[in-house]
Amino acid sequence: xxxxxxxxxxxxAGVAFTACDxxxxxxxxxxxxEGQPQVDFLNVPSLQNTYIDFTEENKQDNLHLTCSQPxxxxxxxxxxYFVQVSLDPKFSYYGEVPNGFxxxxxxxxxxxxxxxxxxxxxxxxxxxxxxxxxxxLTVDDIMSYSDTYYPAYVRLRSQVVGISDNAIPGTEYxxxxxxxxxxxxxxxxxVPPDKQAGVFIMGGMNGWAAQPEYEFFTTKVKGTxxxxxxxxxxxxxxxxxxxxxxxxxxxxxxxxxxxxxxxxEAVDFGDPFSLNNDSNSGNLYTTENFNGMMVLIQKxxxxxxxxxxxxxxxxxxxxxxxxxxxxxxxxEPYLD
Numbered sequence: 001x002x003x004x005x006x007x008x009x010x011x012x013a014g015v016a017f018t019a020c021d022x023x024x025x026x027x028x029x030x031x032x033x034e035g036q037p038q039v040d041f042l043n044v045p046s047l048q049n050t051y052i053d054f055t056e057e058n059k060q061d062n063l064h065l066t067c068s069q070p071x072x073x074x075x076x077x078x079x080x081y082f083v084q085v086s087l088d089p090k091f092s093y094y095g096e097v098p099n100g101f102x103x104x105x106x107x108x109x110x111x112x113x114x115x116x117x118x119x120x121x122x123x124x125x126x127x128x129x130x131x132x133x134x135x136x137l138t139v140d141d142i143m144s145y146s147d148t149y150y151p152a153y154v155r156l157r158s159q160v161v162g163i164s165d166n167a168i169p170g171t172e173y174x175x176x177x178x179x180x181x182x183x184x185x186x187x188x189x190x191v192p193p194d195k196q197a198g199v200f201i202m203g204g205m206n207g208w209a210a211q212p213e214y215e216f217f218t219t220k221v222k223g224t225x226x227x228x229x230x231x232x233x234x235x236x237x238x239x240x241x242x243x244x245x246x247x248x249x250x251x252x253x254x255x256x257x258x259x260x261x262x263x264x265e266a267v268d269f270g271d272p273f274s275l276n277n278d279s280n281s282g283n284l285y286t287t288e289n290f291n292g293m294m295v296l297i298q299k300x301x302x303x304x305x306x307x308x309x310x311x312x313x314x315x316x317x318x319x320x321x322x323x324x325x326x327x328x329x330x331x332e333p334y335l336d
Contacts, residue, residue, distance in 0.1 A: 028075035030160065032170030042067045042156050042175035051149060052180060054187035059112035063180075067104050067156060070173050078102055080167065082157040083109045085117035087185065089153050089177060093128065095120025096157070107156070115187045118152065119222060138321065139193065139220045142186055149182040193220045193324025201230060201294060203238025203283070210243035216296055219322045223298040226323070228330050229310055232290045237264055237283035240275065240296060240305065270312065272297070272304035293331070310334055 043066045052063075069079055080100035086093060095117030101107040109117075122145070123137040155178070160171035194217055201214040216225035232238060264282040267273045269290065284305070292310040296303060308316050313334045316322075323331060 030077060030168070030171070031072060031074040032168070033072075034170065036157070036172045036174045037072075038174045038176070039070050039072055040176040041070045041158070041173070042154075042178055044178050045154075045180065048178065048180055049182070050180075051182040051184075052152075053184045054111045054115045059110065059115070059187075061111050062108035063111065063114055063154075065107040065109075065154065065156070065178075067107060067175065069104060070158060072173065073160065073171065078161045079104075079158050080161050081107050082159075083107065083114070083117070084155050084157055085114055086121050086153045087118065087150055088121070088125075089151075089179070091153065091155065091177070093121050093124040095124075102161070111187075114152075115185075118183075118185050119188050123222075136224065137222045139222070142188055142222075145185050148184075150185050152180045152183040152185070153177050154180065188222065193218050194326035197225045199225065199240060199242055199296070201227065201232070201238050202241050203232070204236040205232050205238065210241075216294070217327055218324070219327070220324055221322050224322060225296040225298075226327060227294045228327070229292060230290075230294060232286060234287055234289050235285055237285045239283055240303075267305065267307055269307050269309055272306045275303040275305055 045063070045065055047064070065083065067081060069076065073079070080102055081104070082100045083097040084091070084094045085097070086095070088094075097109040097113040097117050099109070099113070101109075119137055119142065122141060123135070126137060126141055127133055127135045156175040158171075158173045158175070160168045162168045197216040197218055199216045200210040201216075202208050202210060206214055214227065214230055216227055219226055264285055265273075266287050267284050269286070269288070269292075273284070286307065290307055290309070293308045293313050293316070295306040295308060295316070297306070311334070313319060313331055314336065319331075319335065320328070328335075
């Protein structure tokens with residue numbers, strides 16, 4: 001009888017252990033970690049040997065990538081995948097496409113987004129070479145990459161998404177690197193300086209209309225746009241906008257750029273003023289009559305506006321390296 005009791009107890013314990021294991025498997029827990037470990041979860045793209053040209057006409061087309069969710073998370077969950085691009089297989093410098101993807105089978109960054117990421121790589125590399133963290137990439141810098149095809153390297157950064165799409169700390173992984181062997185990298189340089197940007201100063205001085213003398217132009221520096229000399233009287237309000245109010249910015253996908261809050265704000269001469277793309281924000285104005293050059297600078301989704309009086313144009317940062325030949329001819333009398 002005693003032997004039977006012991007055997008029954010052992011069998012019961014075995015059932016208990018099995019039940020505990022099943023409970024553990026049925027209730028998996030998300031595993032977190034420190035840093036950004038590298039794990040293999042990005043698939044080799046089918047078009048890796050194709051010659052890829054980024055153009056204005058195909059900028060909204062996509063590169064197609066697929067991956068599998070890292071098993072290191074320990075459970076199936078919602079993961080954001082961000083595409084990182086470099087011309088260096090070691091990723092000493094790189095750019096990241098801003099929009100993430102949650103479908104492993106449909107990681108499709110636009111050609112334009114990939115080209116922007118390549119420019120970020122170029123800029124970070126140039127800043128390191130010059131020892132200048134504020135250096136802005138120029139068209140000449142992009143054109144220094146010869147008119148040929150380069151291998152472009154791609155990897156993913158993964159991060160688990162929680163409630164309200166908030167990223168969960170301790171869940172980042174970096175994927176293996178895949179290669180697109182033939183990519184034309186000069187696309188972003190093909191928007192030359194002195195071209196109309198399609199963005200205007202619109203206010204009381206011009207009937208709140210898109211008039212050519214108040215339009216911004218491209219320059220030799222990516223993301224920097226400059227007007228020809230403009231006049232705005234003191235206390236006259238204005239905004240920065242495409243020709244059609246609240247339509248997409250030609251270079252930002254945003255809306256009209258305004259002052260802050262709900263009231264009008266004064267812009268001081270010479271100081272970069274941070275703009276809002278909130279349609280509820282107030283207008284801009286100056287406390288003194290202004291005659292000179294307006295400079296609009298875009299960094300990602302952020303914009304600043306600087307009002308440079310005509311007598312101070314010659315002292316504006318690297319003005320000769322910024323202006324294209326046509327704008328330089330306009331400002332030539334003020335550069336000495």
